Amino acid sequence: MTGSQGQPNPLPAHEAAERRDWVAYFDRMQGKPPRATLLNAIERFGEIEPTDAPLALDLGCGDGRDTEALLDAGWRVWARDGHEDGIRRVRERSVCRLAIEQGRLDLGIAPFSEMNLPRAHLVNASFSLPFCAPGEFGGLWQRIDAAITPGGRFCGQLFGDRDGWSTLEDRTHLTRAETLTLFDQYILERLEEEDRPSRQAGSAHKHWHVFHIIARKQ
Ligand SMILES: C[S@@+](CC[C@H](N)C(=O)[O-])C[C@H]1O[C@@H](n2cnc3c(N)ncnc32)[C@H](O)[C@@H]1O
Secondary structure (H helix, E strand, O other): OEOOOOOEOOOOHHHHHHOOOHHHHHHHHOOOOOOHHHHHHHHHHOOOOHHHOOEEEEEOOOOOHHHHHHHHOOOEEEEEEOOHHHHHHHHHOHHHHHHHHOOOEEEEEOOHHHOOOOOEEEEEEOOOHHHOOHHHHHHHHHHHHHHEEEEEEEEEEEEEOOOOOOOOOOOOEEOHHHHHHHOOOEEEEEEEEEEEEOOOOHHHOOEEEEEEEEEEEO
């Protein structure tokens, strides 16, 4: 595996994410398919009318693996990420470049704290919200909830309190009860709790505690 500068890049994806080395993370994730939670959420909306394409927000879109899938499925997309290299990689995808020209993709760099979210039928946040600082998460979640129209959906991941990174101060980790509280006004269509040790040994070992969520706003 070589990195974006053509140099060997041996860092496993989860170690890159632990260090917030997003360039190494994107290198590792190159060519990966869209996230299962997103694909399942798209399916739940059924056929999209091309003349009346609904809007999806992709928060912490990374290199655009989910953004591209949304566009392919006929959605309009508002995608934001805090890292300029992620946004550059989204723009390099031909589907995304074309969608920008057609006005179907609104793409930009922004930290979670400065995202003014437009109203949308779907908010997708794949493995990104745990990287929001704990002091900013409450406000961000209020904006996410306000953005989702009734009948619309949230899909993505939140990290649990038993996750190996829960001691890192700049991350948001929630208990199962705290997670459920966020979705008081939603029907939980999918809630999978992953709570398991990683397969790696030694310093690469990590305990994963992840909630995989699809929820529909009532
Ligand atoms: C683990 S990656 C996930 C990327 C992509 N959603 C995926 O599923 O592959 C986390 C993403 O969150 C972004 N991110 C982390 N902290 C952020 C912040 N404070 N504001 C905006 N984006 C942030 C990173 O740049 C990175 O692209």
